[in-house]
Amino acid sequence: xxxxxxxxxxxxxxxxxxxxxxxxxxxxxxxxxxxxxxxxxxxxxxxxxxxxxxxxxxxxxxxxxxxxxxxxxxxxxxxxxxxxxxxxxxxxxxxxxxxxxxxxxxxxxxxxxxxxxxxxxxxxxxxxxxxxxxxxxxxxxxxxxxxxxxxxxxxxxxxxxxxxxxxxxxxxxxxxxxxxxxxxxxxxxxxxxxxxxxxxxxxxxxxxxxxxxxxxxxxxxxxxxxxxxxxxxxxxxxxxxxxxxxxxxxxxxxxxxxxxxxxxxxxxxxxxxxxxxxxxxxxxx
Numbered sequence: 001x002x003x004x005x006x007x008x009x010x011x012x013x014x015x016x017x018x019x020x021x022x023x024x025x026x027x028x029x030x031x032x033x034x035x036x037x038x039x040x041x042x043x044x045x046x047x048x049x050x051x052x053x054x055x056x057x058x059x060x061x062x063x064x065x066x067x068x069x070x071x072x073x074x075x076x077x078x079x080x081x082x083x084x085x086x087x088x089x090x091x092x093x094x095x096x097x098x099x100x101x102x103x104x105x106x107x108x109x110x111x112x113x114x115x116x117x118x119x120x121x122x123x124x125x126x127x128x129x130x131x132x133x134x135x136x137x138x139x140x141x142x143x144x145x146x147x148x149x150x151x152x153x154x155x156x157x158x159x160x161x162x163x164x165x166x167x168x169x170x171x172x173x174x175x176x177x178x179x180x181x182x183x184x185x186x187x188x189x190x191x192x193x194x195x196x197x198x199x200x201x202x203x204x205x206x207x208x209x210x211x212x213x214x215x216x217x218x219x220x221x222x223x224x225x226x227x228x229x230x231x232x233x234x235x236x237x238x239x240x241x242x243x244x245x246x247x248x249x250x251x252x253x254x255x256x257x258x259x260x261x262x263x264x265x266x267x268x269x270x271x272x273x274x275x276x277x278x279x280x281x282x283x284x285x
Contacts, residue, residue, distance in 0.1 A: 003138035013043035013263030020058035079108025080121035175203035204249035
């Protein structure tokens with residue numbers, strides 16, 4: 001297994017993101033995706049974590065299993081909300097004991113559960129500091145090309161991100177659909193003296209019904225891209241929309257690589273087909 005900061009210092013990376021399954025059916029879907037995407041020899045894979053004891057254990061089990069099997073290089077997600085500090089130290093120590101070296105440190109959304117624990121840490125930067133104290137991790141943080149939803153202004157968001165990223169090793173962005181959004185983010189960080197690698201997050205739009213959901217998640221699909229998807233729908237229906245969405249993502253990835261992005265990070269939603277098609281079109285399969 002390799003630390004992600006070491007990989008980024010020597011090569012361009014390709015990585016995939018998964019979430020831990022909740023049911024046997026979801027486990028079967030994930031197993032198929034993992035088997036198929038392992039063939040692409042990714043630099044690393046990340047496993048998400050939404051909080052709560054069950055989700056935490058599912059993430060740990062999946063990451064530890066990947067680490068033990070050695071076929072995939074895993075990065076564990078960890079959020080600091082709803083956790084006591086000693087609990088976070090315990091989780092981090094368990095990961096190191098399992099040989100896991102790569103960590104995505106996230107603040108996380110406050111829990112809406114009435115009996116949720118009020119965490120002792122609030123921001124991802126505090127979790128980065130705690131992981132540094134435990135030691136042995138290559139640490140990534142999240143970046144939002146259009147700004148974090150809770151930031152007052154884009155400038156404020158960039159200030160916080162630059163400080164957070166200076167303490168970490170690299171960033172992975174929320175998915176986006178316009179090259180200008182990524183370049184603006186990187187330029188803003190450079191103006192603040194931050195040159196750490198920022199991996200662009202990619203999620204193809206494979207149906208028109210997903211367009212509103214993208215906006216709800218803070219990453220609206222540009223009007224020009226929606227127009228291309230709608231034109232494809234009129235010509236060939238859902239299958240044509242899917243093909244056009246994959247073409248859009250492939251074009252974005254090619255432009256990112258041409259403009260010097262340090263790698264590509266694919267949000268797979270635990271499926272392999274769209275990611276495989278994009279990788280093959282780019283010649284990185």
